[in-house]
Amino acid sequence: MKKEFVDQVFSSVSSKYDFMNDVMSFGLHRVWKNEVISLLKIYKDSLVLDLASGSGDISKKIKEKYDCKCIALDANIKMLELAKKKIDSASPFYIYGTAENLPFKKSIFDYVIVSFGLRNFNDIPESLKQINRVLKKEGTFICLEFSEANNPIFREVIKAYYKVIPNLGLLFANNKIAYEYLVESIINFPNQIELTKKLTEAGFKTIKVIDIIDGVAAIHISKKQ
Numbered sequence: 368m369k370k371e372f373v374d375q376v377f378s379s380v381s382s383k384y385d386f387m388n389d390v391m392s393f394g395l396h397r398v399w400k401n402e403v404i405s406l407l408k409i410y411k412d413s414l415v416l417d418l419a420s421g422s423g424d425i426s427k428k429i430k431e432k433y434d435c436k437c438i439a440l441d442a443n444i445k446m447l448e449l450a451k452k453k454i455d456s457a458s459p460f461y462i463y464g465t466a467e468n469l470p471f472k473k474s475i476f477d478y479v480i481v482s483f484g485l486r487n488f489n490d491i492p493e494s495l496k497q498i499n500r501v502l503k504k505e506g507t508f509i510c511l512e513f514s515e516a517n518n519p520i521f522r523e524v525i526k527a528y529y530k531v532i533p534n535l536g537l538l539f540a541n542n543k544i545a546y547e548y549l550v551e552s553i554i555n556f557p558n559q560i561e562l563t564k565k566l567t568e569a570g571f572k573t574i575k576v577i578d579i580i581d582g583v584a585a586i587h588i589s590k591k592q
């Protein structure tokens with residue numbers, strides 16, 4: 368049920384996806400994604416999975432900065448097509464698939480990166496187990512996702528801003544429903560502590576959390592045991 372709905376949402380927003388990311392985050396999502404890229408220690412033979420790649424921002428940045436093998440996987444065809452068009456190169460290699468059933472052998476990736484994807488997954492615990500399975504021993508999982516601001520007053524300010532987002536969706540993309548889903552998915556997503564617990568349960572260790580803008584978003588960096 369959620370799977371089909373999420374697929375419809377991303378099909379309906381695909382043509383305006385990059386534009387709306389800039390509008391809603393005031394361009395800040397680019398800075399946050401750059402921060403993720405700056406955390407990577409990639410070598411020529413490294414294999415990286417950009418999971419829930421969407422329009423391909425992470426794969427594009429990896430390709431521009433590193434000479435390595437990269438796979439972009441997403442559950443939505445239109446988003447994958449967007450990425451192909453935007454990156455316009457032989458790398459990354461694109462795969463249509465789902466996080467809950469990753470079509471890879473175990474222990475092959477040096478990094479799995481999920482940027483603003485996890486909260487959309489149909490089954491987060493199973494997806495985390497799959498990510499753990501496909502990572503090499505000591506391989507790194509990096510998750511960039513919306514989270515919970517630490518300061519209670521700022522948290523209320525952010526909540527008020529979230530209420531505006533569906534109207535931005537209506538105004539700029541003529542699509543209120545998709546952006547209502549976006550807000551709902553952010554509000555329902557585990558905060559930093561809860562996500563750390565889920566990562567531990569899925570078999571990850573040495574979990575480090577980097578808060579962005581006091582925790583409005585957070586990067587969770589964890590290793591496969």
Ligand SMILES: C[S@@+](CC[C@H](N)C(=O)[O-])C[C@H]1O[C@@H](n2cnc3c(N)ncnc32)[C@H](O)[C@@H]1O
Nearest residue numbers: 377419420421442443446465466482483484487
């Ligand atoms: C908000 S976009 C993020 C795209 C990109 N990573 C970024 O940071 O801009 C979320 C993406 O997750 C994908 N997605 C949703 N559920 C998925 C699943 N179960 N497995 C793989 N991808 C999924 C959607 O199709 C969509 O492209």
